[in-house]
Amino acid sequence: MTVGTPAPASPSAGLSILTSGTTGPPKRQSIGEAVLERTVFSVTGGLFASPDDPPELSYWPFGGIGVCQLIAGFATGKRIVLLERFSVDDWVRAVRTHRIPRAGVQPAVVRMLLDADVPAGDLASLQFLISASGPLDPATRLEFEQHFGIPIRLAYGATEFAGSVCAWTPEMVERFGDAKRDSVGRPLPDTQVRIVDPDTGDKAPTGQRGVLEARIAALSPDWIRTTDIASIDADGFVTLHGRADGAIIRGGFKILPETVRQVLLTHPGVRDACVVGVPDDRLGQVPFAAVEPARGQPVPESDELREWVRAALPVHHVPVAVAVVDDLPRTPSLKVRLPDVAALYEAVRVNG
Structure with a gap:
């Protein structure tokens, strides 16, 4: 490591x-x-x-x-x-x-x-x-x-x-x-949490999504901002909706990778998926996806998966390419290693 x-x-x-x-x-x-x-x-x-x-x-x-x-x-x-x-x-x-x-x-x-x-x-x-x-x-x-x-x-x-x-x-x-x-x-x-607007820092209304902040006296008297998008309902229950630091800005349009990933996971040929932003000269960033194929199912093609996303989400969410790999690159704790997924995009570009 x-x-x-x-x-x-x-x-x-x-x-x-x-x-x-x-x-x-x-x-x-x-x-x-x-x-x-x-x-x-x-x-x-x-x-x-x-x-x-x-x-x-x-x-x-x-x-x-x-x-x-x-x-x-x-x-x-x-x-x-x-x-x-x-x-x-x-x-x-x-x-x-x-x-x-x-x-x-x-x-x-x-x-x-x-x-x-x-x-x-x-x-x-x-x-x-x-x-x-x-x-x-x-x-x-x-x-x-x-x-x-x-x-x-x-x-x-x-x-x-x-x-x-x-x-x-x-x-x-x-x-x-x-x-x-x-x-x-x-x-x-011993923990307080709140949801705030990521740009203004204003507290978000009940049920509205924003960035989660927490205050724990043992750590600090201050609110600590996380990179997690969440909401809190009227009963005080917290629901997570993705990560703010992974947001992809494609020509001014914001894309949350988890939104695209969830659509890919509904395809019968996909076992797991990861979506990351990769550089683009014209748009700044564009989404790229890598997926593990489901066992016992035909291995899906990149264009098929792109059309699957296109049918479910606005067009700017559609990945520029989808790489099908045997296993997503993971850390020893089994989390997907995002820089390694992004590196797969170069291989896709080189190989067409």
């Missing part, structure tokens, strides 16, 4: 971790002791584990923010099953052997488990999964829940917050579960 020059740790830093590296080389981020205490609370709710509690499952714990799960385990006496890296076979074996009741997974893992035809009985101990590291395709989520009978709950956290920002409690699930299905839950008790 290539990393930049480590940033000097502050005197109060309790830990130095790497960011995920999805938009460029991973960066060092120092986390102070007070923030680590907040991290433990965000993961555990302040509850200590008992010897009879089932263990948690963790993989790639030392590569970045995942190390905070280990620290929470040390602080509360929680047993943790560690995998050096993710593989379907090892993950399923750990769940089956140790009777894991709940686990956090990346969206890519949900698709991998479905494609691997894992017997439902192997995951019978799971009460639910938590997906919090990126957008999960609604159709994939529904397919997983129907196949395995295991609900997936959405949550929200970020490296800069060293833990969770929004999550579901059992009480929320019981009262609002179905009605707020697409939400990442409500802010944690």
Whole structure:
């Protein structure tokens, strides 16, 4: 893994971790002791584990923010099953052997488990999964829940917050579960969130989309602006709608990559997709997409996928090209590496 020059740790830093590296080389981020205490609370709710509690499952714990799960385990006496890296076979074996009741997974893992035809009985101990590291395709989520009978709950956290920002409690699930299905839950008790206009900074009306800001006393007395587009409903539930920093400005028209990606995912021949902006001499930026083909389906052509988007969205959303690849380039934490996807565009241009 290539990393930049480590940033000097502050005197109060309790830990130095790497960011995920999805938009460029991973960066060092120092986390102070007070923030680590907040991290433990965000993961555990302040509850200590008992010897009879089932263990948690963790993989790639030392590569970045995942190390905070280990620290929470040390602080509360929680047993943790560690995998050096993710593989379907090892993950399923750990769940089956140790009777894991709940686990956090990346969206890519949900698709991998479905494609691997894992017997439902192997995951019978799971009460639910938590997906919090990126957008999960609604159709994939529904397919997983129907196949395995295991609900997936959405949550929200970020490296800069060293833990969770929004999550579901059992009480929320019981009262609002179905009605707020697409939400990442409500802010944690020590967290305030708001939605603001990205240009003016004015607070957005209830239900309107804007950039999410959070204020957590352990981190800072100030509001911290994220790069996530979100909305908050009248009941205080937060829903994510994509990333503001990935917006593509095509000749003055704004395109959110996640909007195009969701359309591509509805094509029966697409397993997963990523959309990025690439330079254009005339328009500034244009969207380019890379997709993984679905198993057991004819491999779609680039023009077919472009027409699929054209039928669903305004014409400026249509990618200039679509590359079909066996596997999208990913970080060790299974997030898609955006610069590597953009580099595929040059290969498409050269090869026609």
